[in-house]
Amino acid sequence: MFDLQHILRENIKNLVPYSSARDEFKGDASVYLDANENSFGSPLNTNYNRYPDPMQFKVKQRLSEIKGVPPRNIFVGNGSDEAIDILFRAFCRPGLDNVITVPPTYGMYEVSANINDIEVRKVRLTADYQLNIEGIAEAIDDNTKIIFICSPNNPTGNSINRTDIETILANFNGLVVIxxxxxxxxxxxxxxxxLTEYSNLVVLHTLSKAWGLAGLRLGMAFASEEIIEVFNKVKPPYNVNEASQQLALEALQNIEQINDWIRLTVSEREKLSSDLRNLEIVQKIYPSDANFILVKTFDAKGIYDHLVSKGIIVRDRSKVELCEGSLRITIGTPEENQSLINNLKTFSVQK
Known part of the structure; x- marks a missing residue:
């Protein structure tokens, strides 16, 4: 059975979190002389002279309405990367514990593990980019604290079989991060x-992709109230700035615009995949549930260099295990996608 206290680091159990001025007083007042702020204002003529809400309550309330999850089950951070880092710092003992990743996958799990001196046990995906359940089971020991699963996966684009994820959630006594x-x-x-069915589940979302707010660096973690309390205990007091909170609230009112963009992106993903299949330089188009596609080619480096010379930048993933010869291509606007195809046809003619 999953026991949060069993996997939580002892120093985190005993940690007394920093108490900020905005933690100690909640509410409205006419004079604020408690936080050593600049009382005369800001050169920007905004309220940026005041510290932001340390718990991002208004943002969480709006996310709760959209996601159908209570605010107490939401952590908001400086990108999903902050949530990933907190998971290591709260639950993994440096030099002792380990985590499992399933490459090819998002590289920040391993980078954050290395920063925190945590062993990474890699269990490669199968040839069709699905979980190796037996391999994962064999890699687990008493010091395995977290299993990271990216779905839809980056860089492959496919969704991971839901039944396989549920099997891991039901049988692993550590955290499973989706x-x-x-x-x-x-x-x-x-x-x-x-979340109510699996107490060891942590789900990461971001406003960087479909919501188009990559420049704001806002990510979310959804988990049990007890796990979110750990996140809030470990995070810096003001981890999300006021500008990001205000702009996020504004953006989160535009759901119809986002849904329109999602529909257009999915439509363009299918069209671009079809157009790419007709090119002689393409070996395979991998199935995608993301806003990008992984394309296996006969000359990944040559195609990449050719596109760079035309001012088009894709991602060369040919050195990533199980992605040999492959380029990762983000779905652009219809005009950008057509420009890509036109320039790939030029490469094909040259070869």
Missing amino acids: DEAYINYSRQKTFIQE
Whole structure:
């Protein structure tokens, strides 16, 4: 059975979190002399002279309305990367514990593990980019604290079999982190609705992809109230700035615009995949539930260099295991996608 206290680091159990001025007083007042702020204002003629809400209550309230999850089950951070880092710092003992990743996958799990001196045990996906359940089971020991699963996966684009994820959730006594950065483009439903069923589940979302707010650096973690309390205990006091909170609230009112963009992106994904299949330089188009496609080619480096010379930048993933010879291509606007195809045809003619 999953026991949060069993996997939580002892120093985190005993940690007394920093108490900020905005934690100690909540409400409205006419004179604020408690936080050593600049009382004369800001050169920007805004309220940026005041510290932001440390718990981002208004943002969480709006996210709660959209996601159908109570605010107490939501952590808002400086990108999903902050949530990933907190998971290591709260639950993994440096030099002792380990986590499992399933490459090819998002590289920040391993980078954050290395920063925190945590062993990474890699269990490669199968040839069709699905979980190796037996391999994962063999890699688990008493010091395995977290399993990271990205679905839809980056860089492959496919969704991970839901039954396989549920098998791991039901049988692993540590945390299972499902990174759903690209879930808005997927046919598969989110695992957020399973939070009440699995106490060891953490789901990561972001406003960087479908919501078009990559420059704001806002990510979310959804988990049990007890796990979210740990996140809030460990995070810096003002981890999300006031400008990001205000702009996020404004953006979160525009759901119809986002849904229109999602529909257009999915439509363009199918059209671009079809157009690419007709090119002689393309070997395979991998199935995608994301806003990008992984394309296996006969000359990944040559095609990449050719596109760079035309001012078109894609991602060369040919050195990533199980992605040999492949380019990762983000779905652009219809005009950008057509420009890509036109320039790939030029490369094909030259070769």
